[in-house]
Amino acid sequence: MSSEHATEQTFIAIKPDGVQRGLIGPIITRFEQRGFKLVAIKLTTPGKEHLQAHYADLSDKAFFAGLIEYMNSGPICAMVWEGRDAVKTGRTILGATNPLASAPGTIRGDYAIDVGRNVCHGSDTVENAQKEIALWFKEGEAVSYKAAQYGWVYEK
Ligand code: IDP
Numbered sequence: 001m002s003s004e005h006a007t008e009q010t011f012i013a014i015k016p017d018g019v020q021r022g023l024i025g026p027i028i029t030r031f032e033q034r035g036f037k038l039v040a041i042k043l044t045t046p047g048k049e050h051l052q053a054h055y056a057d058l059s060d061k062a063f064f065a066g067l068i069e070y071m072n073s074g075p076i077c078a079m080v081w082e083g084r085d086a087v088k089t090g091r092t093i094l095g096a097t098n099p100l101a102s103a104p105g106t107i108r109g110d111y112a113i114d115v116g117r118n119v120c121h122g123s124d125t126v127e128n129a130q131k132e133i134a135l136w137f138k139e140g141e142a143v144s145y146k147a148a149q150y151g152w153v154y155e156k
């Protein structure tokens with residue numbers, strides 16, 4: 001394995017607007033085609049308390065109540081993706097928080113306009129990824145396997 005880029009897990013969630021707009025397939029495809037490995041996935045409506053815990057760092061923001069309402073408005077496709085540098089690269093695939101500032105080719109840059117309807121979540125640091133995975137998935141829910149394509153994605 002390359003020494004400067006560790007294998008990581010990141011928490012990616014397709015928000016209720018992404019699910020309702022039929023974007024589960026296209027969003028999964030982007031992570032799959034990049035070479036990342038899906039290790040956990042479920043559709044879930046975890047409820048307000050859980051969503052408030054997920055976004056606890058933003059609880060003092062004026063948009064917090066609206067954000068929780070948005071996230072609680074339908075099923076969320078919660079996933080764990082694994083691979084080299086998965087957290088930072090996941091954020092790059094996602095694009096900027098405000099879709100209007102997101103480059104075309106990113107998920108938000110291709111599928112969204114409003115910051116309050118930005119279709120997909122991705123962990124911003126390895127530490128937060130671990131916290132989020134622990135919040136959304138039970139111990140052992142993420143599977144461990146070697147992807148058949150491994151040697152075609154990674155040199156070492
Ligand atoms: P991130 O999702 O890119 O990590 P954060 O700053 O962590 O961005 O904000 C979490 C989510 O809160 C955003 O994805 C977006 O849905 C929502 N949000 C952030 N800023 C605003 C805002 O100014 N108005 C409405 N919603 C916002």
Ligand code: MG
Pocket residue numbers: 124
């Ligand atoms: Mg964030």
